[in-house]
Amino acid sequence: MIEFRKDLFADERDDTLNEVGKPTRRQDILGHVTGRSPYFDDHLFDGLLHMRAVRSPHHHARIRRIDTAEAERMPGVVRVLTGKDVPQNLNTLLSLLDFGIDDEPLLSTDKVAYRGEPVACVIAATELQARDAVAKVRVDYEELPAVFDVEEALKPGAPTVNPVYPKNAFVYHGRYDHQKLRFGDVDAALAQADHVVEGRYQMSPIEQAPMETCGAIAAPEQNDRYVCYTSTQALFFSLGTAAKMLKMGSNRLHFIGGTVGGGFGGKVDSLHEPMAILGASLTGRPCKFAWDREEEMQVGAPRGAERWYLTDGVMNDGRIVARKFTGYFDSGAYTRLSSYAIIKGVGHLPGPYTIPNVHADVYCVFTNRTPATAMRGFGITGVDFAIEAHMDKVAEVVGMNPIDLRILNAYRDGDMKAHRRLAKNTALIECCQVAAQKAGWSIAPSSQAAASMKDGGGARAALPAHTVTDQKGLVEGFDSGSYAKKAGASAPPSPSSAQPNRPTPTPTPGQAAPAPAQARPAPQTAASSPDQPRNKPNRFSSLSGFRRR
Amino acid sequence: MTIHKGRGFACINYPIGMNLGGDPSQALVHSNPDGKFTVALSAIDLGQGMKSVTRQIAAETLGVPVEDVYVDTADSDTGPHDMGSFASRGTHRVGNAVIRAAEEARGVMLEAAAEELEVDAGDLVTDGRGNIHVRGAPSRSITTMAASQAAQFKQGRTIAGRGIFLIPLSEVDPETGEMTPVSCFAHAGLVVDLTVDDETGEVEVLQINSAYEVGRALNPRLVEQQLIGGAWMGLSHALWETTEPYYPNRDHGPVDFVNYLMPGPGEVTPHNIAVLERPAEDAPFGGKGPGEMCANPVLPAVANALYNAVGVRFDELPITPEKILRGLRANGGARPQAVRQG
Numbered sequence: 098m099i100e101f102r103k104d105l106f107a108d109e110r111d112d113t114l115n116e117v118g119k120p121t122r123r124q125d126i127l128g129h130v131t132g133r134s135p136y137f138d139d140h141l142f143d144g145l146l147h148m149r150a151v152r153s154p155h156h157h158a159r160i161r162r163i164d165t166a167e168a169e170r171m172p173g174v175v176r177v178l179t180g181k182d183v184p185q186n187l188n189t190l191l192s193l194l195d196f197g198i199d200d201e202p203l204l205s206t207d208k209v210a211y212r213g214e215p216v217a218c219v220i221a222a223t224e225l226q227a228r229d230a231v232a233k234v235r236v237d238y239e240e241l242p243a244v245f246d247v248e249e250a251l252k253p254g255a256p257t258v259n260p261v262y263p264k265n266a267f268v269y270h271g272r273y274d275h276q277k278l279r280f281g282d283v284d285a286a287l288a289q290a291d292h293v294v295e296g297r298y299q300m301s302p303i304e305q306a307p308m309e310t311c312g313a314i315a316a317p318e319q320n321d322r323y324v325c326y327t328s329t330q331a332l333f334f335s336l337g338t339a340a341k342m343l344k345m346g347s348n349r350l351h352f353i354g355g356t357v358g359g360g361f362g363g364k365v366d367s368l369h370e371p372m373a374i375l376g377a378s379l380t381g382r383p384c385k386f387a388w389d390r391e392e393e394m395q396v397g398a399p400r401g402a403e404r405w406y407l408t409d410g411v412m413n414d415g416r417i418v419a420r421k422f423t424g425y426f427d428s429g430a431y432t433r434l435s436s437y438a439i440i441k442g443v444g445h446l447p448g449p450y451t452i453p454n455v456h457a458d459v460y461c462v463f464t465n466r467t468p469a470t471a472m473r474g475f476g477i478t479g480v481d482f483a484i485e486a487h488m489d490k491v492a493e494v495v496g497m498n499p500i501d502l503r504i505l506n507a508y509r510d511g512d513m514k515a516h517r518r519l520a521k522n523t524a525l526i527e528c529c530q531v532a533a534q535k536a537g538w539s540i541a542p543s544s545q546a547a548a549s550m551k552d553g554g555g556a557r558a559a560l561p562a563h564t565v566t567d568q569k570g571l572v573e574g575f576d577s578g579s580y581a582k583k584a585g586a587s588a589p590p591s592p593s594s595a596q597p598n599r600p601t602p603t604p605t606p607g608q609a610a611p612a613p614a615q616a617r618p619a620p621q622t623a624a625s626s627p628d629q630p631r632n633k634p635n636r637f638s639s640l641s642g643f644r645r646r
Numbered sequence: 647m648t649i650h651k652g653r654g655f656a657c658i659n660y661p662i663g664m665n666l667g668g669d670p671s672q673a674l675v676h677s678n679p680d681g682k683f684t685v686a687l688s689a690i691d692l693g694q695g696m697k698s699v700t701r702q703i704a705a706e707t708l709g710v711p712v713e714d715v716y717v718d719t720a721d722s723d724t725g726p727h728d729m730g731s732f733a734s735r736g737t738h739r740v741g742n743a744v745i746r747a748a749e750e751a752r753g754v755m756l757e758a759a760a761e762e763l764e765v766d767a768g769d770l771v772t773d774g775r776g777n778i779h780v781r782g783a784p785s786r787s788i789t790t791m792a793a794s795q796a797a798q799f800k801q802g803r804t805i806a807g808r809g810i811f812l813i814p815l816s817e818v819d820p821e822t823g824e825m826t827p828v829s830c831f832a833h834a835g836l837v838v839d840l841t842v843d844d845e846t847g848e849v850e851v852l853q854i855n856s857a858y859e860v861g862r863a864l865n866p867r868l869v870e871q872q873l874i875g876g877a878w879m880g881l882s883h884a885l886w887e888t889t890e891p892y893y894p895n896r897d898h899g900p901v902d903f904v905n906y907l908m909p910g911p912g913e914v915t916p917h918n919i920a921v922l923e924r925p926a927e928d929a930p931f932g933g934k935g936p937g938e939m940c941a942n943p944v945l946p947a948v949a950n951a952l953y954n955a956v957g958v959r960f961d962e963l964p965i966t967p968e969k970i971l972r973g974l975r976a977n978g979g980a981r982p983q984a985v986r987q988g
Contacts, residue, residue: 099866099921102857102921105923115774116774277821278822299962303888329730332725350722356691360731402890471732474660474939474942475733489953500655516823516827522830528833529657
């Protein structure tokens with residue numbers, strides 16, 4: 098049952114539109130319900146080759162030797178790829194946004210840092226032949242000690258998972274081993290609070306579980322280009338990544354996607370496209386690289402685990418005066434998108450509440466497990482679980498109806514948030530009121546009378562008179578790119594955060610101002626010069642009858 | 647064996663668009679000579695309705711019926727750059743780009759119509775049914791088809807438009823975390839009613855009552871589908887799903903849907919939804935993305951309802967029957983909390 102509460106916020110809305118607001122049937126629904134919508138895997142090609150990855154059986158191991166000789170002699174095998182075949186065999190997805198250091202190979206050559214990490218890729222005439230040949234690739238491993246727990250991984254002496262970050266923590270702004278949030282003086286407020294409520298929350302990894310597993314089919318097109326049908330959620334992200342890793346001009350790549358069998362975040366940082374295009378370019382034939390369900394679940398990047406510690410200071414009347422977080426995102430063996438999710442999460446703290454003193458230290462930790470990535474609610478779902486489970490404990494401690502506690506502390510229009518911007522267009526209070534009403538859960542008259550447009554701002558718009566800062570977790574020797582970083586000492590400190598004794602960030606050479614966030618591959622090299630003979634025009638048309646989607 | 651009833655609440659807000667901005671989207675709109683429009687995007691339709699919602703936005707902005715617009719997505723040769731379908735950015739970023747492209751195309755269409763009607767383009771309005779007429783004088787009108795034909799074959803105008811939407815990248819202060827993360831937030835509040843069997847640890851979710859604030863429901867049917875599906879996913883996250891059941895131990899990882907469990911059709915919970923619409927000023931017609939945020943409040947609301955039912959705090963997800971039984975044992979059995987009305 099769904100109802101639209103048009104009575105609420107009616108004066109902020111023009112409800113006289115022609116098309117917007119109508120329950121128009123989806124443009125693509127007929128194709129979907131009749132099974133005719135073409136997905137990437139519906140594009141069939143003459144002579145299609147199949148790729149299967151050779152994967153590490155170990156959580157952490159040095160690679161001594163990879164012997165592909167026997168596999169290459171197996172029936173149907175056309176070629177076996179290893180790391181040396183990849184033009185730029187180190188990447189981090191967010192390098193397209195100038196954020197982070199390249200840390201992950203497409204095919205690993207020196208060591209593996211999670212079970213399932215690819216070290217070679219067999220290309221064969223059938224999928225079965227590719228699978229059989231995978232079993233014949235001999236890899237000599239020297240097992241290394243592994244670390245699986247985020248807090249263990251940060252302890253001195255823990256095995257180094259990712260050599261780019263030897264201490265197992267992503268480096269923020271080239272400066273700290275975690276992302277900080279500092280607003281007011283949390284410790285002083287906790288000391289003055291009537292009650293201190295502590296909690297620890299843990300979320301385990303979760304699979305995005307799309308019906309369609311990740312995959313791509315690439316084929317040589319005429320005129321020295323490659324077409325790539327893909328299940329990606331981010332066409333130009335994937336195109337940019339492929340162009341970078343293959344050192345190919347982006348306009349030599351023709352990516353086609355757009356109809357995807359579920360994504361939920363698991364198809365943002367896919368590496369199927371560069372692998373399939375690499376196969377197509379080295380064999381001159383169409384190649385398909387796609388996961389089976391087991392790979393999707395255990396090798397495909399899940400929603401990562403998160404661990405959160407919360408400490409609240411609350412007064413007897415229910416006002417929360419201080420909230421402190423320590424958070425650990427389990428990034429797995431490589432960065433992927435976890436570093437970004439943490440900044441998003443920190444910008445979200447302390448949740449939708451106006452709390453005058455907030456402090457957070459959030460770590461992006463490397464462990465010997467499948468790298469984590471995006472999923473619905475990325476960077477927020479885990480900490481929202483922690484915050485809202487914690488609110489229930491706070492309500493119990495002060496003996497309040499948990500909905501009344503939320504409304505009392507809810508952010509309102511004009512309130513200052515912990516990331517030092519004013520709140521606007523808020524509607525938390527109304528959501529609490531309507532949900533309570535629908536469930537028949539009575540709330541206090543003061544809660545019933547509250548509104549997002551009332552009683553915000555004023556003193557609640559003020560920045561803290563004093564913010565405590567510190568240099569805990571200072572890291573030397575990093576220049577981790579310019580994304581989302583203040584331009585060092587030349588940037589005027591904001592009046593809010595200026596402290597007499599605040600250390601001035603040292604500008605590091607080579608740190609540029611934030612670059613435009615255009616997906617732009619790094620160095621592009623023309624693979625063939627105009628006076629070389631053209632490749633034989635090799636046109637593979639789609640047999641499915643759909644040239645395109 | 648006893649079945650214990652519990653009720654729990656949670657509320658959330660959710661940032662719309664890629665955190666810190668810096669994530670542009672582009673759109674191209676053009677008309678055939680008969681006044682039928684194509685919107686070219688490289689945005690992805692994951693099933694969430696990207697094509698449909700941008701189609702409605704384009705039709706609204708152009709002032710033509712929705713049947714006169716089709717959206718073509720995700721061909722890198724024809725669709726202009728877009729960062730991708732993630733971070734609740736599709737409706738907000740792509741929708742804004744489509745508005746700008748459609749406004750440009752509409753401007754040319756009105757100029758063509760003005761030339762045919764021998765009036766000022768500024769005096770023209772569209773009726774949304776395929777006609778352009780002088781404001782206040784519906785009889786002085788021309789169809790969008792005739793205007794487009796005149797533009798193409800008589801006047802030599804291209805009825806086309808380009809649009810980009812970019813929120814410039816915000817910096818982050820390494821010392822304080824000061825930043826401009828996003829420009830608008832969606833909201834939700836939600837009550838879960840459930841029962842717990844203290845012998846088997848099984849949980850049955852009886853009903854959900856919720857309020858979701860989405861800025862504007864650009865397509866109410868698509869919003870409803872997202873909210874119902876998202877709540878289902880939230881329940882699944884709360885009670886069922888993980889790839890590492892004994893995290894941080896790596897053993898016993900499921901490799902198929904026989905072992906990776908999610909609620910089936912029989913476990914879909916009755917869900918009473920109220921949709922609130924407080925338009926965001928920089929969002930397309932005020933619409934915020936509902937797709938991601940709708941799962942989030944379910945997880946803590948379930949944990950809070952379980953505490954209400956049996957008096958055990960379950961702070962580790964997913965809250966499987968095994969964890970419930972272990973929690974009950976450590977607690978010395980169920981200790982139901984105060985009954986909440988409803």
